[in-house]
Amino acid sequence: MSIIYFDQAASSFPKPNTVANAVAKAINEYGANPGRGGHQLANRASEVIYETRAKLAKLFGEKDPNNVIFCQNATHALNQGIKGFPLEKGDHVISTSYEHNSVRRPLEYLKQEKGIKVTYLKSDINGHISKEDLIGEILPETKLVVTSHGSNLTGAIFPIEMIGSVCKERGISFLVDASQTAGILPIHMEQMNIDMLAFPGHKGLLGPQGTGVLIVNKSVELSPIFHGGTGSHSEQKDQPSERPNRYESGTLNTPGIAGLSAGVDEVVRIGVENIFEHEWELTQYCLEKMNKIDGVTVFGPDSSKKRLAVIPFVIDGTDIQEITMIFDQHYQVALRGGLHCAPLAHETIGTIEAGTIRASFGIYNTKEEIDQFINMIIEIKEGLVG
Numbered sequence: 001m002s003i004i005y006f007d008q009a010a011s012s013f014p015k016p017n018t019v020a021n022a023v024a025k026a027i028n029e030y031g032a033n034p035g036r037g038g039h040q041l042a043n044r045a046s047e048v049i050y051e052t053r054a055k056l057a058k059l060f061g062e063k064d065p066n067n068v069i070f071c072q073n074a075t076h077a078l079n080q081g082i083k084g085f086p087l088e089k090g091d092h093v094i095s096t097s098y099e100h101n102s103v104r105r106p107l108e109y110l111k112q113e114k115g116i117k118v119t120y121l122k123s124d125i126n127g128h129i130s131k132e133d134l135i136g137e138i139l140p141e142t143k144l145v146v147t148s149h150g151s152n153l154t155g156a157i158f159p160i161e162m163i164g165s166v167c168k169e170r171g172i173s174f175l176v177d178a179s180q181t182a183g184i185l186p187i188h189m190e191q192m193n194i195d196m197l198a199f200p201g202h203k204g205l206l207g208p209q210g211t212g213v214l215i216v217n218k219s220v221e222l223s224p225i226f227h228g229g230t231g232s233h234s235e236q237k238d239q240p241s242e243r244p245n246r247y248e249s250g251t252l253n254t255p256g257i258a259g260l261s262a263g264v265d266e267v268v269r270i271g272v273e274n275i276f277e278h279e280w281e282l283t284q285y286c287l288e289k290m291n292k293i294d295g296v297t298v299f300g301p302d303s304s305k306k307r308l309a310v311i312p313f314v315i316d317g318t319d320i321q322e323i324t325m326i327f328d329q330h331y332q333v334a335l336r337g338g339l340h341c342a343p344l345a346h347e348t349i350g351t352i353e354a355g356t357i358r359a360s361f362g363i364y365n366t367k368e369e370i371d372q373f374i375n376m377i378i379e380i381k382e383g384l385v386g
C-alpha cells in the first residue's frame with residue numbers, strides 16, 4: 001500500500017519531478033559558491049539565484065528582486081523581520097491569537113529583552129477580525145502589526161487586505177506570515193499594503209526544505225540578525241548596506257533555491273487560483289463526510305466558509321497520539337497530531353490540553369484518497385470506541 005500523505009501543511013509532498021531535477025542539476029553541473037568568485041560556475045549559480053528572486057518578486061507583487069531575501073525557512077524569515085525591525089522599549093506590536101510559535105516566540109523574546117508591548121488580537125473561528133477591533137488596539141506606540149495569512153491549525157483565512165489598509169493609513173509597518181498561503185492564495189504586496197512577507201519554499205511553492213524567503217519593502221530598514229561574509233565589500237568591517245547582501249551572510253542554498261525556482265514555475269503553470277480551488281474542493285468533500293460520523297469532532301471555520309485545506313479533528317474518547325500512530329503504522333496515512341507549534345491557536349479553539357489530529361491536503365491529493373481516509377476513521381472509531 002502506498003502512503004497517503006495528508007501532512008501538506010507541514011511540507012508539501014510529493015514534489016514535482018522538475019524540482020528534483022533542478023536540485024540535481026545544481027549539484028552536478030554548477031555546484032559552486034554564488035557570489036564568491038568570478039569564474040563561470042560561480043556566475044551560473046548567481047544567475048539561477050537572481051532568476052529565482054525575480055520570479056518570486058513578480059509572483060508576490062514586489063518591483064525590485066533585490067528586496068527578496070533568501071532564508072533557511074519561514075522561521076528564519078520571521079525572526080529577521082521581527083527581531084531586525086527597529087523596536088525600542090515601550091514600542092507596541094499587534095499580532096493575533098492564531099499565531100505560530102515562529103511569530104509568538106520572537107515577540108515574547110522582545111517583550112523580555114527589550115520591554116516591548118504585545119497585543120494578541122482575538123479572531124473568531126472563521127478568521128474574522130473586525131476593523132473596529134483592530135483600530136481599537138492601536139496605540140501611539142504601535143510600530144508593527146504581525147499576522148498570519150492563514151492558520152496552520154484550522155485553515156482560517158485572515159483579512160490581510162483590511163489589516164494592510166489600516167496599517168498604511170496610520171503609518172504602521174505590516175509583516176505577514178504567509179507560511180500556509182504562499183502559492184495557494186493570491187498575494188500582491190503593493191496592492192495589499194504588505195511591508196514584509198515571510199514564507200517557506202517547501203510548502204505551497206513546492207520547493208525543497210531548507211528554503212525560505214523574506215520580501216522587504218524598500219521603505220523598511222531592518223538590522224541583520226546574522227553578520228559575516230557576503231561576497232562583496234570584504235574590506236569593510238561592517239555589514240554591507242545594500243540588499244540583498246546585507247541580509248544574506250554565508251553561502252546560500254543554491255541547490256534548494258534552484259529547486260524552489262522550479263517549484264514556482266509549477267505553481268505558475270497550474271495557477272494559484274486553480275490550486276486553491278482544487279484544495280478547497282477536497283476540503284469541502286472531506287468535511288461533508290467527516291461531519292456525518294458520530295463521535296468525530298471537527299474544528300475550524302463554518303463548513304460554508306472558504307478556508308485552507310486544513311482539518312483538525314479528534315475521535316472522541318481516544319488518545320491523539322495513539323490515533324496518529326495507528327494511521328501511520330497500520331493504514332500508511334501521514335497525519336500530524338498534537339499542538340502543531342501553535343499553542344495560542346489551540347487555546348483559542350479550546351484544544352490546548354490534548355491538541356488535535358490534523359489532516360491537510362495539497363494539489364496532488366485526490367478524492368479517492370479522502371474516501372479511503374473516511375473509511376479508516378470509521379474503522380478506527382468502531383474498533384476503539386464501538
